[in-house]
Amino acid sequence: MDIENSKAQLRKGLLEYCILSIVHEKEMYASDVMERMKEAKLIVVEGTLYPLLTRLKNDGLLNYRWEESKSGPPRKYYELTDLGKKFLTELDESWNELVNSVKQITKKNK
Numbered sequence: 001m002d003i004e005n006s007k008a009q010l011r012k013g014l015l016e017y018c019i020l021s022i023v024h025e026k027e028m029y030a031s032d033v034m035e036r037m038k039e040a041k042l043i044v045v046e047g048t049l050y051p052l053l054t055r056l057k058n059d060g061l062l063n064y065r066w067e068e069s070k071s072g073p074p075r076k077y078y079e080l081t082d083l084g085k086k087f088l089t090e091l092d093e094s095w096n097e098l099v100n101s102v103k104q105i106t107k108k109n110k
Contacts, residue, residue, distance in 0.1 A: 011042060015052055017095065018042060020080065020088045023062060027079040053078060061087055 022028065022036045030046075030053060037044045056062045061084035064076045080088065 015042075015044065015048070016056065017088075017091050019049075019052060019056065020061065020084060020091065023078050024080050024085070024088055027065075027077045029075050029077050033078070056084070060084070 018037060018040075019033060022033050028036075030049060033053075034044055034046070034049055037049075053062065053064075057064060057078075060081055062078050063081050064078045066074045067077055069075050
């Protein structure tokens with residue numbers, strides 16, 4: 001069994017939740033989202049992040065606006081929609097339940 005593959009699969013399942021949580025803090029440019037994820041040691045490449053942002057936008061969870069940049073092309077800034085905020089609240093609840101369940105199970109195995 002490949003432990004790195006298992007770790008990657010765990011991270012992959014959490015990326016949308018992490019992106020929504022980060023954007024919930026404030027309106028963000030995609031590279032800011034990527035930087036926050038790197039700080040948390042959740043390394044994400046552009047080829048992963050941009051399709052996720054697009055999918056979250058298409059699902060009605062994110063909106064974006066264009067802003068002119070002084071040093072290059074215009075930038076897309078993302079923010080949560082009302083639906084995105086509600087969805088994130090539900091994910092928070094599910095995450096907390098899952099963490100508590102896993103803690104219960106793993107405590108018994110140690």
